[in-house]
Amino acid sequence: VSAVANRPLRIGEVAELTGTTPRTIRYYEEIGLLPGADRAHGKHRCYTEADVERVREIIRLRDLLGLSLDQLSELLAAETARAELRREYAQAEDPLTRGRILDEALGHIATQLALVRQRRRELEQLERELVDKRRTIHRRLAELGE
């Protein structure tokens, strides 16, 4: 987390910051998961801190939720649209519009939360079974000692 927030970043730096590779970032651009900043063919890609956050979010959800990039794209599409809307309508001062945007955001977060909690429950179940197994083995070891 640098103090110089707005320096344009190169793809290698973004890869380093997000724990991935340039190839992965290019691939995500290719399939539309990342914006693909307009630039001349062959020219270097330029990224911002916001792009780094986007990449971090993608990688986190990919790893933790085990979704395909298609599903992930769908999950993030709402958020992407919301970010656009927020930029457009933020100064609109229209309470109705703002309320609608916030409602959409709530729905989007609820979707993610449901997926995260489902996964957490499955992991907790697996954890309980492993702890049970361990206890059984400890008991058998104790019986051996008698």
Added chain:
Amino acid sequence: VSAVANRPLRIGEVAELTGTTPRTIRYYEEIGLLPGADRAHGKHRCYTEADVERVREIIRLRDLLGLSLDQLSELLAAETARAELRREYAQAEDPLTRGRILDEALGHIATQLALVRQRRRELEQLERELVDKRRTIHRRLAELGE
């Protein structure tokens, strides 16, 4: 869970019971994750309830821990060896041998538990952040209503 426990199962039944496909089961046999019961070339594969449990475990760890099949193979190798040992030495009545086997099992379970708990913590962190986001939005909605 059938009452007829020991009827030989066909690959399609195993796939159905474990929520996967015959192709996946054949592939796991091909790379050595599944035993590959000896049979004549072209003959049907035969499975037991124990095989079903093995497939279930593989799929669960694959999905929840996000490991490659190589890593998964390594993680399960200890357990596979242990199952073999248990069958061989179970009636040995030798407390030293039994103790060693149980110790190995403990180490194996500890490894799995560490992975599961790490994943659970990451999911809990993500869940907290989503709940925070949601609270922020609720607050903004309340401010709009004023």
Added chain:
DNA sequence: TTGCTCCTCACGTCACGTGAGGTGGC
């Protein structure tokens, strides 16, 4: 005998990894 599932190639796909050969910025 008729379906159904099974078999073995084998090619396709998704999400990248990994060079090959060349250009660009501090």
Added chain:
DNA sequence: TTGCTCCTCACGTCACGTGAGGTGGC
């Protein structure tokens, strides 16, 4: 100018999906 990272093909790989064509068991 020298390295370094960047660029674009493009082929390889992992974990299967998906037919193609044929055989086996209730």
